[in-house]
Amino acid sequence: MPELLTIEGLTKTFHVAKSASGNTRLKALDGISLTVGRGETLGLVGESGCGKSTLARTLMMLETPDEGTVSFEGTNPFGLRGKELLTWRRRVQMVFQDPFASLNARMNAGDIIAEPWATHRSLYPTSRERDARVRELLHMVGLRPSDARKSPQEFSGGQRQRIGIARALALNPDVIILDEPVSALDLSVQAQVLNLLNELQQELGVSYIFISHDLTVVRHVADRVAVMYLGRIIETGATEEVFDHPRHPYTAALMSASPKLDVSGTTRDRIVLKGELPSPLDPPSGCRFRTRCWKAQDICAEVAPEPQVLAAPDGTRHLAECHFPLDSIKGLTGAIASAQ
Numbered sequence: 001m002p003e004l005l006t007i008e009g010l011t012k013t014f015h016v017a018k019s020a021s022g023n024t025r026l027k028a029l030d031g032i033s034l035t036v037g038r039g040e041t042l043g044l045v046g047e048s049g050c051g052k053s054t055l056a057r058t059l060m061m062l063e064t065p066d067e068g069t070v071s072f073e074g075t076n077p078f079g080l081r082g083k084e085l086l087t088w089r090r091r092v093q094m095v096f097q098d099p100f101a102s103l104n105a106r107m108n109a110g111d112i113i114a115e116p117w118a119t120h121r122s123l124y125p126t127s128r129e130r131d132a133r134v135r136e137l138l139h140m141v142g143l144r145p146s147d148a149r150k151s152p153q154e155f156s157g158g159q160r161q162r163i164g165i166a167r168a169l170a171l172n173p174d175v176i177i178l179d180e181p182v183s184a185l186d187l188s189v190q191a192q193v194l195n196l197l198n199e200l201q202q203e204l205g206v207s208y209i210f211i212s213h214d215l216t217v218v219r220h221v222a223d224r225v226a227v228m229y230l231g232r233i234i235e236t237g238a239t240e241e242v243f244d245h246p247r248h249p250y251t252a253a254l255m256s257a258s259p260k261l262d263v264s265g266t267t268r269d270r271i272v273l274k275g276e277l278p279s280p281l282d283p284p285s286g287c288r289f290r291t292r293c294w295k296a297q298d299i300c301a302e303v304a305p306e307p308q309v310l311a312a313p314d315g316t317r318h319l320a321e322c323h324f325p326l327d328s329i330k331g332l333t334g335a336i337a338s339a340q
């Protein structure tokens with residue numbers, strides 16, 4: 001799959017009130033490297049506070065990274081100004097978790113969908129073009145043209161999320177960041193919205209970064225998965241490989257805590273993690289996961305692990321940042337290199 005978005009070494013620090021140890025620098029992102037292919041869905045998972053939203057906000061250019069690069073087909077958006085920056089901004093859009101809070105109750109659905117064109121006037125310059133496009137977008141997300149005149153309160157949760165998706169599509173983006181897009185919806189409605197997202201991807205070739213706590217949903221929608229822990233990506237790979245053959249002990253623990261994943265009927269042993277998620281203000285030395293890892297050894301406190309890159313049977317890369325990656329792997333063909 002051709003790469004659309006390449007993120008390398010992205011770091012974001014927030015300056016906060018002093019912690020118990022006197023630190024004021026909270027590294028929410030610590031050297032994130034990722035790629036997203038055109039038309040691909042990348043699932044992004046990890047516990048609350050690991051940095052998923054900060055990564056999303058940085059890709060939306062709502063946060064400026066301290067270090068690292070973002071390359072969108074070779075262009076670094078953080079180096080752009082004026083018109084070029086405006087054009088770039090339309091390429092990444094976002095759909096938020098709460099369809100009740102994310103739509104302005106004082107506007108009708110048509111105006112909500114058309115709102116992004118206020119800053120991107122050249123896309124649909126006349127009101128006739130804008131009206132026609134609003135009707136088209138409503139149709140694409142399974143709503144009726146007459147719905148344009150209704151206010152958000154007149155829609156169900158699922159219909160509101162469809163409006164949020166139509167608004168994200170209004171600027172013809174290349175990437176949509178979906179931040180827990182179905183977690184506020186009933187199960188049956190979740191399936192309908194996920195189907196819609198899938199159909200839109202097939203039709204438009206748009207890429208998704210799908211952020212979710214629900215591993216069952218991620219397994220269903222993602223082509224590849226990235227697992228975050230305390231500001232770092234600690235494992236990435238093709239979805240099936242990561243779910244069925246996790247290499248990093250943290251991924252194995254996450255998967256084991258999700259009984260719904262056992263479609264095969266076999267029961268995974270539940271791995272219970274020790275202790276709480278450490279604060280990113282005072283992360284552990286060496287491997288960040290070592291304070292909760294049942295496989296940790298002395299070296300884990302001293303040296304941060306380099307990502308081990310493995311080749312999966314389908315030729316894709318599988319990466320795990322661990323000194324002692326789990327070796328009960330059937331699908332992977334063995335370490336081929338250590339990532340730089």
Ligand SMILES: Nc1ncnc2c1ncn2[C@@H]1O[C@H](COP(=O)(O)OP(=O)(O)OP(=O)(O)O)[C@@H](O)[C@H]1O
Nearest residue numbers: 014016026028047048049050051052053054055280
């Ligand atoms: N503006 C900010 N100022 C200070 N600290 C921040 C800011 N934004 C995020 N953080 C901190 O950065 C870390 C990562 O937060 P972030 O919201 O990105 O995590 P998350 O994985 O998206 O969590 P959740 O799943 O709960 O949304 C947290 O420790 C958070 O407290």
